[in-house]
Amino acid sequence: MSETRIESDSLGEVRIPSEALYGASTQRAVENFPISGTPVPPDIIQAFAIIKLAAAKANEKLDIIPQEYAELICQAANEIIDGQHAAQFPVDIFQTGSGTSTNMNMNEVIANRCSQLAGEQIGSKKPIHPNDHVNQSQSSNDTFPTAIHIAVALAFQHQLLPELHHFHGALLEKAHAFHEVYKIGRTHLMDATPMRLGQEFSGYARQLEKAIDRIKEAMHGLYELPLGGTAVGTGINCPHGFARMATEEIVDLTKLPFREALNHFEAQSSKDDLVHAHASLHTLATALFKMANDLRLLASGPRCGLGEITLPATQPGSSIMPGKVNPVMCESLTMVCARVFGNHSTVEHCNAGGQLNLNTFMPLMAYTILESTSLLSSAMHAFREKCLQGIQANKEHCAELIERSTAMVTALAPIIGYDQASKIAKQAMQEKRTVRDICLENLNQLGISKEKLDSLLDPANA
Incomplete structure (x- = not known):
């Protein structure tokens, strides 16, 4: 058995791995929630570290903690932002619904790292206390929803939107390349009047353009941060000016236009902005699902189907039928979309399940929205490189079908x-x-x- 140390909290003594930077609250959460084996996403951990760094600077400006304490907290928080100490955040997604376990996990890791930096013993809570200093002017109830907003906004800005722009550009290129290819249009899956293949692709491009607009619009709600509301939105134990100062620091760190929530009671009791954000992902997924299905229909055959376009061959399609090639990139993309459809139901239920002055489904909401963002970004990237860019038009066959x-x-x-x-x-x-x-x-x-x-x-x- 590995060596342990003993710490105590309001419930008594807790045995913790001796080298762990976390403390009693985290260890209890690890023991209480051996549910999925999936910890809180790194995006949330990074966002939490950003909050703690910003809070330390605001508390220093307000003369609530001394400068040397703030500097230690900021140094430890910066290490976490840079990806260090990732193994110190083991708490499962399915934990306390407010995310208190993760907030305390962060408070304890920063405090113990400060002890190391100051030459003190881990677990001594010297010179930095996880509650009195790292969590000063905050509550789990306002920091966790703030972390979700920061994490999702950063994922949208740096992960999702860049790939959406690339994907949209690739569709526009195909629309231009296929402008002179005439094909038969179809409604109700039956022959309709002729059109250009480029026009068909221009429709897909416009869908992606509008998806970009929806996601950018949804980000405006994410920019409102609940930080400063503390327990129920009243801001108890939070000094005047803290939320504004801390938010300004967050803006400086993230380069995104975050602002203090107009109404802290709304910001903490409901998560409508997160539902709206995921709805933009849900709508994007429906567009991608339809497009992928269209493309595999247009490429069906290759000799006994529509066969108007040819998709790139990426791998053998059958273990029994030699030479068969399947539209696997389309299938992969549509499975991702199906997952996002299910995730949207989860997000809706989590938001509707909030009661009175706090939503207690936040860790699951955080995981689900970030999963959808990551899956869509990765799936679009793979589909664009492995399928979309290599699509070829079968011009002669298209003309033949028109004539028939x-x-x-x-x-x-x-x-x-x-x-x-x-x-x-x-x-x-x-x-x-x-x-x-x-x-x-x-x-x-x-x-x-x-x-x-x-x-x-x-x-x-x-």
């Missing part, structure tokens, strides 16, 4: 009338011939010239 389509008769309807056009379509279907063939045999009856017919049936004029 009875929907081409639509272009004749304004000239020969709907009823006559319907008869031609029906005859073409019955005789397995093209609309053009039927019309060429009946030019005099239709009252149009061959030149006019060719013009009307030219997909470029559709």
Whole structure:
């Protein structure tokens, strides 16, 4: 058995691994919540360290803690922001719903790291106390929701939005490249009038453009921080000016326009802004799901399906059918989207389940939103590089399908009338011939010239 040390809290003595930077509260949480084996995401840990650093600077400016204490806290917090001490944050996602265990985990790690830096013994709470100094002017109830807002906003800004812009750009490139490729349009999965393949891709590009706008709009709500409300929103034990000063420090650290919440009671009792943020991810996922499904339909076959485009071959598709290649990148992307759909239900239930003056589902909300953000970002990156950029148009086949389509008769309807056009379509279907063939045999009856017919049936004029 590894060596341990003994610490005590209000409930009594706790045995802790001797080299652990965390303390009694964290150890109790580890023992109480052996649930999933998945700790709180690193994004939340980094965001918490940002909060503790900002709080220390604000408390120093307000003469609540001495400068030397603030400097120690800031040094330890900076180490955590830089990714050090990651193993010191073992608390499971499924913990106390306020995130108190994670807040205390952070307080204890910073305090003990300060003890090391000051040459004191781990666990001595000298010179820095986890509650009296690291947690000064704060509560788990305002710091954890603040950490979620910071973590999600940073993930949107630095992870999701850059990939969205790349993905949107790749779609625009395909829309331009396929501008001169004419294909048959389809509604209800049935033949419709001709269109450009580039127009089809331009529709996908516009979906992504609007998704970017929705995500940016959702970020405005994330920029409101609950910090300063402490226990229930009244700000008890939080000095005047602390929230403003700490938020200014957070802005300086993150380069994002965070601001103090307009109403701390709303900010702590509800998580509507997080639901709105995930809703933007949910909408993006529906757009990506539809697009991926469309692309594998357009590429279906390759000889016995639509086959209008060719997707890059990324791996053999069957263990029994030689030469089979499947649209695996489309399948991977749609599975990610399905996960996001489920995650949105989780986020909605977590928000609706909050009671009175505090939401007690915050760790799960944090994990779920960050998971959706990461999955979508990674899936779009892989899909863009392994599939989207390599899509090829089968121009000749597209033209052949247009010529065979009875929907081409639509272009004749304004000239020969709907009823006559319907008869031609029906005859073409019955005789397995093209609309053009039927019309060429009946030019005099239709009252149009061959030149006019060719013009009307030219997909470029559709």
